[in-house]
Amino acid sequence: MDSFPIMASRSQMLKTLVVVLLGVVLSSPGWVEGIRIVEDENSNNFYELEYSAINCRAHAASITDFGGVGDGKTLNTKAFQNAVNELSQYADQGGAQLFVPAGRWLTGSFNLTSHFTLFLDKDAVLLASQDISSWGVVEPLPSYGHGRDTSGGRYISLLFGSNLTDVVITGNNGTIDGQGELWWQQFHKKKLKYTRPYLIEIMHSDNIQISSLTLLNAPTWNVHPVYSSNVIIQGLTIIAPVTSPNTDGINPDSCANVRIEDNYIESGDDCVAVKSGWDEYGIKYGMPTEHLIIRRLTCISPYSAAIALGSEMSGGIQDVRASDITAINTESGVRIKTAVGRGGFVKDIYVKGMTLHTMKWVFWMTGNYGSHADNNYDPNALPEIKGINYRDVVADNVKMAARLEGISGDPFTGICMSNVTISMAQKAKKYPWTCTDIQGTTSGVVPKPCESLPDQGSEKPEMCDFPAENLEIENIEFQKCSYRIYY
Template structure:
């Protein structure tokens, strides 16, 4: 069997981080990612009558793709210029190449799009077909240095609170409609009608695609969807202004995404950069993402449908990538019902994201997320948590709204069943964060704690330090929690077998650690200067002082 290893340069970076040694670094040992290859034959879209004026909508790109495929494959060249097109479909054995300066603009005429049965947010759905679509394809690519623009404003709903007063005024004057409260803008009455229907995009039993025509404008297309495809590559291209999710490979394998840029407005709802859903064997490297929803997102279906599909996202390396505005920098979930495993993420930078490393699920999801290795992550100006594991995700958004309590909800135990999610065997090393609300938040379920999580070599500057709820076998080593709110630096609730080794914090902290909950057990504090705090420990009701053992420096 062939194996794919990180490059020598990447491994050198892994092994030269502060505190890292060759012995304690997990190394990617995954199946080789099969790259596509193509005939040298090249077809220019100019041969098919394309006009570079940004005004003349032409089928030339699609015609060139079809002609190349019919001839056995090759390269379709989109030269420098401004090209207007309706949605396109990719073909096997074809490399769609955008030259430097090529700007492909997708039509803003909603009639150019048609509804299809598909999957979105992990369930069977009806949506407008993606602007770039491929299904059951093998050996294909999109390469070059050009730009795809999805004209997302044609489709997106916009909340008044997301814009300045002048921006809102211009938007309303541009057309469309607003709701009764005048606080949300919709591009059309059809869009407004769809928004009033709970989970309108679901393909409900007894319904057909044609039954959704009256809310068609609400069912935004993704920019790129690749369904059940193999041996594909996205390289060098910029994807911007997507109506919804930007890059969505689903149930596909042998995926290479290299040097890609995704740009969407910060207010753009559901404009994830890349969603790898139920995919197998891949590499994402050297990318830049700045979007209105999650940046790098791992998914595998939602609830019963996801469990029935039973296809985890597995065997991926994600490296050398920057994420600017996004809900989460690197995210697993919340639609992870098919599971996720064997994922290596390293050399990542997050700047201004709501959350840095985000693992989320909820009761009803089911699925197992395991064997996740994260190394060398630098974060700055994180709005909420630098690191969060949350199995109670649907209970509270990580970014509290104005006037909303930030206190965690009270969680009651429920029976374990196939809908109980599990996160375990996760290793995070060598991370920094300059500015966050919470450094580390771990929140499992009373019936299914978070398990076997290691966080080692971290320096986190945040308002609050550690919050650990319903967790088991958690190990923090050489972690610096420079929290402004030192009452306490660390909160441990209903958790057991917790090891806090070599914890550093700002001198003069009011309280180092509070332990609460009648299920708290076996909390170890080692190699930590407890005397630097005004008070070292505080216990809740029914918590024995023997719950915590302190090993002196």
Template sequence: MNNTRNLKVAIVASILQLTGFQSFSQLQSPSWPINVLPIVEKPVFKADTFNIVKYGAINDGLTLNTKSINAAIEACSANGGGVVLVPAGLWSTGPVELKSNVNLHLKSDAVLSFSRDKSQYKLIEANWEGLAAVRNQPPISGTGLENVAITGKGIVDGNGDSWRMVKREKLTANQWEKLISSGGALDQSGKIWYPSASSLKGSQTNNAGAIAPGKTAKDYEDIKDFLRPNLLVLTKTKNILLEGVTFQNSPAWNVHPIMCENIIINNIVVRNPWYGQNGDGLDLESCKNVVVENSVFDVGDDAICIKSGRDEEGRKRGIPTENVLVKNCTVYHGHGGFVVGSEMSGGAKNLFITDCTFIGTDIGLRFKTTRGRGGVVEKVYIKNITMKDIPGEAVLFDMYYGAKSPVFINDGGAKMPKEAIVPVNEGTPQFKDIHVNNLVCDGAARGIFVRGLPEMNIQNIHLENITIQANNGIQIQDAKRIHFRNVNLIVKNTQPVVDIMNSSGLTFDGLKYNEGAELIFDVKGERSTNITLRNAELKSAKSIADFKYGATKKALKTQ
């Protein structure tokens, strides 16, 4: 009995430490339900140490140490586990394959530099953006393992510049001239540089890398250079620790656990050039029980990403990403700070994001999907978020990712374009039951953007205690039961502050806006109904609401 009680006390103490709450009663708040917060213990390793130097590794930046490093890992695992030590220095290597019960430890000033020689990476059946595909072997990988770690204060460098294409628009004139003079190949437009003719050919191949019946890896050799690997890929692995290390310069995605359980990511740095194509930071795909904290991201694509497979293949896998806590993380450049999708066909739930800062990310909180994905994203709890200098939206929910909605491209004519309403099926995605509390943003193109599908509205979104300085305020389309409480919008464009199309059940409680605002609400569409505004100062606005394209005054109630 005492052992059971002690275990419960330990679990509650762990949750309090992770969430920053002071008491058990706070944990019972509906915003942070205690029963689904992840509890993950660090894997424990034997003290036995296997120095890669003893297996023939040479620190000169020239010698390829692939065999030496993998031999040390093999010996360590065969011995029951322990620490594989990478001392200070520049260690050139090809692909490294992790084994169970091994902690790959990089000392301070140790750089594990992966070879630019693509022949070192064999073609394998892998995964690319949520689909099965042939890719080059990842620089670091492991499949079906238990108890693995990469720790220390060293650097893992994927030399991704030797793999990635680069768009001319992302470089200065001098940088562009230097790049093309280094070799490689340009596409027909002369605006995209590829590292090799093989890479260029792959870009011109339809569904390059897609696994086809009757084909083997050899059938992809002519486009091998195009099939960029992710830097670190762990598949179907349990009990993972990534701590202290810098992961940088990946060929494609940087850190990618897929179908893994019990993951701790603490105090890591993830870096990629801002122009790096597909240069995601962390992609948690179909993973369960994850804690990500005290880490810094500065990357070329989405930073902290939640995924679970793509389209029918992802739905068939049917493994959501669930029970994830992200705490005390900072994101600089990235297409999104915290992101869900767009490959989320297996679903995502029980996601907790707290005490994070996004500075200069294209979008702050980014939820994206599209028709055909399927999957349900629900039970997401976000609090204490700080943003600054966001070029796009501070908060975005968009179900038209990669496509255009006919409504928001309206040319101002007398009739609003009709939306195509398609039957709901297994490919219809859903966003629902999402809570955002205590968010401050200084600078954005738009504060909040919510765009659902006419056949499947985004629903049950709660946004509370939010202050945003932006060019534009709130834009909502095809949404229902969206609740705003204590939202303060300081925006340059106040005509309108809130733009609503074909949405219902919206509540604005305590909405604040610029004094002298031209128009609070612009309400469009006959499906716009049951909109409530309460506890707002209306006298300072020149006009409260306009109604058009079938919307009527009955749609808005003020209290």
């Protein structure tokens, strides 16, 4: 397009991007933070960025080509949206990548497009605008029927996309800073008209990668894939004050085939919260979260769980496989939250290899988690909780081993625990286990569980184990992508 000259040819386009990697020592040979300095056959020098992605792109541009200014003061919302809109024309021509160089890029919400990569340099920071009046408002999610902070709609997320395919949000540990303090204050003062925005939300989409980024100070949830499939969330560092309200790390919601791996999360709410809709709205929408991998997660959250299932689980949660989980100073390891009126199910949950330090509870399940969307929920909609498996768990400095509370007339069944060693804190509760309305079995669990979980004797290797077959999402391999910038 004449109005977009950097797209005239790939060679011309690449040569315009000389400024995007400021701070590289040009005389240094080899790799520097994923950047290689090389020379082509015509003695032209260039930087070559390499990164891993589900798909590489044939076209590329920098946000500076659209008038972006990384001074931390200039609002770049229009520049980002114009860039995405222009690059969308290459969706069927190998896709396109938008590079965000070093700088502090103030922006409001902008929409993404298909066959698209947003790449943040290691010294790039996206700063979310603090002008609340400038944030657009969207309807509540149909599986919720209600905003979570208020009864009305919700502010659109900083990075947003719907009905997309093949989207990559990545970088060499670039940063997205939600500047959430203002939002937290307004929330506590009950001054918000709508639910706070998330940092990243992708809806009704397929083939999504979110990786190799640092996310700071989200107004509320950090990463929210919803009604989507084939999602990989990898290598994120997510940090918010542990007292910040509802700053969940990663919330897969009514999604299928999801892989969450190698993430560090320190937050004011659950590190990973698995969801699928709220009360009668979630039941009606009927879209479960299923076939979910969570592995190599490190979590710090003194008031919440490393992994939570619910409380919004009315569309169902099934086939969740969590392994190699480390939690430090976290309220609980894996928590199931549900209630009368939720309906839905949580079943076929497999947890293997948890290392926990300083916990209030190791295991926590509750059927009395209220917080209904409205008063129209069905009191006869009882959740089904069954097939919950834990094995190879080590925990120390624990106040209480387990708090397991099913629902009267609707017990939680098929609970299995094997090879579990819990060392109690000096000021631990007198009785380490509380169990009501649950059924299950245990093997090799210390301290001795409650009578509802009878010991089957010496550990049986087959108890509580993972399914043998891999999920399809585990077999997806990344491509090695490169990005040249001539100078």
